[in-house]
Amino acid sequence: MAATKVLRSEWTKIRSVASTVWTLGLAAVVTVVLGVLISLLSRNEFDGMSAEDRLSFDPTFISFAGTSLGQLAMIVFGVLVVSNEYSTGMIRTSLSAVPQRGTFLFSKLAVATGLAFLVALVTCFAAFFLGQAMLGPHRASIGDPGVLRAVVGAGLYMTLIAVFSMGVATVLRSPMLSLGILMPFFFLISAVLGNVPATEKVGRFLPDQAGNRIMQVVTPVDDDVPYGPWGGLAIMVLWVVLAVAGGYALLRRRDA
Numbered sequence: 606m607a608a609t610k611v612l613r614s615e616w617t618k619i620r621s622v623a624s625t626v627w628t629l630g631l632a633a634v635v636t637v638v639l640g641v642l643i644s645l646l647s648r649n650e651f652d653g654m655s656a657e658d659r660l661s662f663d664p665t666f667i668s669f670a671g672t673s674l675g676q677l678a679m680i681v682f683g684v685l686v687v688s689n690e691y692s693t694g695m696i697r698t699s700l701s702a703v704p705q706r707g708t709f710l711f712s713k714l715a716v717a718t719g720l721a722f723l724v725a726l727v728t729c730f731a732a733f734f735l736g737q738a739m740l741g742p743h744r745a746s747i748g749d750p751g752v753l754r755a756v757v758g759a760g761l762y763m764t765l766i767a768v769f770s771m772g773v774a775t776v777l778r779s780p781m782l783s784l785g786i787l788m789p790f791f792f793l794i795s796a797v798l799g800n801v802p803a804t805e806k807v808g809r810f811l812p813d814q815a816g817n818r819i820m821q822v823v824t825p826v827d828d829d830v831p832y833g834p835w836g837g838l839a840i841m842v843l844w845v846v847l848a849v850a851g852g853y854a855l856l857r858r859r860d861a
Contacts, residue, residue, distance in 0.1 A: 636675030643670035663823035668736025683770025726760035758819030775852025816841035
């Protein structure tokens, strides 16, 4: 089957499944609403901050506070895009129609990634502008140094979370198993490793903690992380590549 037909087929699959569409919409709403609320709270608390906290105050990063929950929906989206076909048994039909497994997988990833990036980018621009409006006199401007990079980077971060989830779901095939591993990994294990002194140097190289750096404009006073925004994003990309490569290797070797 020609590559364009495969891409069209994958697009039809994604938009025809209500759960995948709803998860993207939920990711947008949660990211924007929570970002606005946290920005408003930060504005009200600014006068009571210490001098050190004011030096580390990052209005751009605050407006992306909602990505902490928005990425939850992106994880679900990534898992569903891949594992829906396994849970329904449609994977056999799909692989019969597209026996070139590389074409099948990367067409699916290309369509889902493009859609996720479009939604994530619009969401992050909305979260930024609405969040800055809530911050009032403490707001940042899109033209300030590093701000545009952070906004676009936030969109890339959310997209990469989805692609990483697609790679893991391709490896595991089960939606329940994939979510059962990814949710604790991002919302429990990563947070624990990153905040416990004995493991924080390991935790900072996990995909979410490294990727988060791309959204930061102001470096905290006590920051000792050995990489910057683009270095953090590169680490996250490496995790994504490993997940997708693992999924592709297993898809080629095993039966549907």
